[in-house]
Amino acid sequence: MTMARKLPLLTQETEAFWRGGAQGELRIFRCQACKTWIHPPTPICLHCDSLDVGPEPVCGRGHVTSFTINHQAWAPELDTPFVIAIVELVEQPGLRFLTNVVDCAVDEVAIDMPVRVVFEQHEDIWLPLFERDQPEANA
Amino acid sequence: MFDRVFEKDVAITGIGQSEVARPSSKSALRLSVDACLEAIADAGLTRADIDGVACWPGDNNNGDSFSPVGAPALKSALGLEVNWYGAGYEGPGPLTGVIEGAMAIAAGLARHVLVFRTITESSGRARNRTANALSNKTTGRDSSYYWQWYTPFNALSAINMIAMYAQRHFHDYGTKPEQLAQIALTCRRHAALNPKAIYRDPMTMDDYMASRMISTPLRMFDCDVHCDASTAIVLSRKDMAKDQPNPPIRIEAIGSALHQPWSWDQISLTEMVTGEVGRMMWNRTDLKPSDVDTAQLYDGFSILTLIWLEGLGFCPKGEGGRFIEGGGRIALDGQLPLNTNGGQLSGGRTHGLGYVHEACLQLWGRAGERQLVNPQVAAAAAGGGPLGGSLLLTRD
Numbered sequence: 001m002t003m004a005r006k007l008p009l010l011t012q013e014t015e016a017f018w019r020g021g022a023q024g025e026l027r028i029f030r031c032q033a034c035k036t037w038i039h040p041p042t043p044i045c046l047h048c049d050s051l052d053v054g055p056e057p058v059c060g061r062g063h064v065t066s067f068t069i070n071h072q073a074w075a076p077e078l079d080t081p082f083v084i085a086i087v088e089l090v091e092q093p094g095l096r097f098l099t100n101v102v103d104c105a106v107d108e109v110a111i112d113m114p115v116r117v118v119f120e121q122h123e124d125i126w127l128p129l130f131e132r133d134q135p136e137a138n139a
Numbered sequence: 140m141f142d143r144v145f146e147k148d149v150a151i152t153g154i155g156q157s158e159v160a161r162p163s164s165k166s167a168l169r170l171s172v173d174a175c176l177e178a179i180a181d182a183g184l185t186r187a188d189i190d191g192v193a194c195w196p197g198d199n200n201n202g203d204s205f206s207p208v209g210a211p212a213l214k215s216a217l218g219l220e221v222n223w224y225g226a227g228y229e230g231p232g233p234l235t236g237v238i239e240g241a242m243a244i245a246a247g248l249a250r251h252v253l254v255f256r257t258i259t260e261s262s263g264r265a266r267n268r269t270a271n272a273l274s275n276k277t278t279g280r281d282s283s284y285y286w287q288w289y290t291p292f293n294a295l296s297a298i299n300m301i302a303m304y305a306q307r308h309f310h311d312y313g314t315k316p317e318q319l320a321q322i323a324l325t326c327r328r329h330a331a332l333n334p335k336a337i338y339r340d341p342m343t344m345d346d347y348m349a350s351r352m353i354s355t356p357l358r359m360f361d362c363d364v365h366c367d368a369s370t371a372i373v374l375s376r377k378d379m380a381k382d383q384p385n386p387p388i389r390i391e392a393i394g395s396a397l398h399q400p401w402s403w404d405q406i407s408l409t410e411m412v413t414g415e416v417g418r419m420m421w422n423r424t425d426l427k428p429s430d431v432d433t434a435q436l437y438d439g440f441s442i443l444t445l446i447w448l449e450g451l452g453f454c455p456k457g458e459g460g461r462f463i464e465g466g467g468r469i470a471l472d473g474q475l476p477l478n479t480n481g482g483q484l485s486g487g488r489t490h491g492l493g494y495v496h497e498a499c500l501q502l503w504g505r506a507g508e509r510q511l512v513n514p515q516v517a518a519a520a521a522g523g524g525p526l527g528g529s530l531l532l533t534r535d
Contacts, residue, residue: 006295008287009280040288040402066310066408068302069355074295084294084354086303086404098300098404100292111310127291 003077005122013041016055021119021126027055028095037092060117061133062089065096069106083109087130103131144423145245146238150380150387150535152251153182153373154499159335159487162262163367167207168216171257174369175217182373183384184251189373190222191249193240194256195233195491197226204263206256208369213255223248231395231416232522233437233491234530238393240374252374256492260365285402298362298440300403301523302354305442307408309356314445314460316356320347321466322441322477323360323484329471330481332509337364338485361441366487370496387535388502394420394520394529403524409457411443412527413450416520420529421452428452431531432514433501434475435494437521438482447520448477451529471509479509494519495530502534 010018013029017039020027029038031045032052038045045053067085083106088096101109102118115130155177157163157170165173179186198209210226213219223243231238233256240252281287294300308314324347330336342360350360380387394416399406406412421427428451436447445459453475454462463469469477480486480497487493498517500506520529 003293005293006290007280008291014287040405066303066307068299068306068357069352070293070299070302071351071355072296072298072353074293078293078295082293084292084299084303086408096404098289098292098294111307122291125291129292 002079003075005127007122007125013043017041017128018125020055020057021121021128024119025057026060026117026128028058028089028091029053030056037089037095039095039097058089058091062087062096062115062130064101064109064111064113064115066111067101067109069109081106085109085130087115100129101131102129108132141423144392146241146390146393146423148377149241149244149390150375150377151372151390151495151499151532152375152380152383152385152387153178153180153184154496155179155181155371156335156489156496157369159337159366159368159489160261161337161364161366161487162265163259165367167257167259167367167369168212170259170367170369171208171213171255172216174257174371175213175253175255178253178371178373181385182251182375184373186217186219188251189217189219189253191240191243191252192219192221192224193236193243193252193254194226195230195235196228199228204259207259208257219253221249223252231397231528232526234495234519234521234528236492237372237374237495237530238395238528241390241393244374244376250376250379253371254374254492255369255371256490257369258488258490259367260488261367264365289403296354297523298354298357301440301442302357304408304411304446305356308442308446311409312457312460316348317344318460318464319361319441319445320344321463321469322438322444323347325463325466325469326438326478326482326484326486329479329509330485332507333480333486334507336481336486337366338481357440357442360484363439363483363488364485366489368487368489370489370492372492372495372499385503388499389533389535391426391516391531391533392420392423397525399525401525406525409446410450411446411523412525413447413520414456416527416529417451420531424531426516426531426533431475431516431518433479433498433511433517434477435479435498435517435519436477437491437494437523438478438484439488439490439523441484443523444478444482451518451520471511476511479506479511491521494521495532498532502532
């Protein structure tokens with residue numbers, strides 16, 4: 001049995017991130033004035049102070065900044081092992097979030113490994129997960 | 140540089156601790172009363188003298204047992220007539236209560252503040268094996284500012300985040316498991332000299348390397364040990380402390396900064412908040428890291444201790460693994476005796492105030508078999524990720 005994912009409550013700021021996968025898009029907040037990407041989403045751009053911010057699709061490619069193979073079954077129905085990672089997107093240095101790397105052997109995951117987004121639907125949410133990408137795709 | 144350093148007007152005048160058990164047969168409130176009465180008596184005071192109460196994280200029983208007693212319950216149980224009290228999670232880590240209590244005294248709101256921390260995760264785990272998983276924090280959909288970004292990906296324990304810090308530290312600086320092991324091995328050696336420690340049997344490098352992986356690269360022996368315990372300290376206005384029985388231990392400087400986002404994944408993975416906390420603390424004193432006689436640094440997970448050693452300037456950033464290699468520098472007879480009561484890894488997860496309690500025992504010469512030779516300056520720090528604070532304590 002696989003444990004049900006614990007899902008987030010959607011807000012005006014977060015809905016685009018969690019539901020963009022319905023259209024096959026990873027959507028990240030971006031300042032419309034200075035074009036800085038912003039994550040986690042907030043109503044203000046800390047680079048130029050603009051309040052004109054909102055979601056835009058990114059290309060969905062990135063690399064692994066760090067990762068861990070979780071072996072502990074924190075609940076009896078949690079399938080282990082699995083990989084938790086922090087992925088940095090190619091659009092901007094430091095633009096990153098926590099996710100899972102899926103569809104590859106857990107011991108193949110490494111720091112700097114190129115990855116690309118895949119979506120997994122749970123109820124009304126499309127979790128942005130990542131699978132291994134070809135190195136040249138990130139060139 | 141700060142032009143007003145309030146904490147120098149505040150002293151620690153008494154300490155207390157309940158039994159540290161796995162589990163305890165006593166209630167959480169009884170453990171709290173045991174610790175607090177001992178601290179009040181140690182300070183040469185009575186309940187009537189205590190006019191402030193502080194604790195962290197307050198009454199926060201998520202996961203059953205993380206913080207079952209808050210300031211209201213403790214204040215009422217002891218019948219304290221307070222002029223100020225306060226508690227809450229949203230501060231600079233497990234030492235928040237000490238910092239806020241000192242602030243209350245310096246601001247003239249109270250003269251003697253009781254600070255306590257009660258935790259009953261051992262009995263909590265016995266009732267519910269998943270009591271510590273973050274998934275138990277709330278029922279239904281998670282709207283919290285931070286956990287909503289982690290729990291959907293089954294990052295259900297703080298170890299998952301902290302394991303990624305360790306992985307990145309290993310990657311960037313060549314830190315090795317055999318080096319990190321010295322935190323656990325050193326704590327176990329020190330715990331053998333602490334009658335209250337949970338785990339006192341010897342641990343070898345082979346034992347450490349053979350312990351099972353929880354979240355790579357962190358093993359079971361990189362994780363602290365749950366217990367039931369309460370720890371308390373009394374803070375007093377410095378001019379009153381001179382009439383109390385213990386030589387006052389002055390709060391020379393505090394560190395409570397957070398310049399980065401409050402986030403476990405946006406913060407520096409290899410430094411966390413320790414760098415800005417350390418810079419703030421050292422900017423509030425003329426003392427230097429080389430003046431510190433003992434360090435009591437958070438070991439909820441072993442890698443956190445290594446990162447605190449770097450962040451507080453006891454060794455350069457990235458050099459933590461080499462600094463602790465072999466364990467000699469951090470032994471009782473080393474240049475920086477570390478976690479002299481066995482820390483939380485072997486002593487028990489008293490969660491924060493245990494480090495202050497041990498620092499005071501050492502500064503007062505009451506640490507029994509593990510007593511250091513006449514220490515004058517102790518550093519204590521607690522927390523991980525964006526949560527973190529530090530104290531520099533000196534014999535007056």
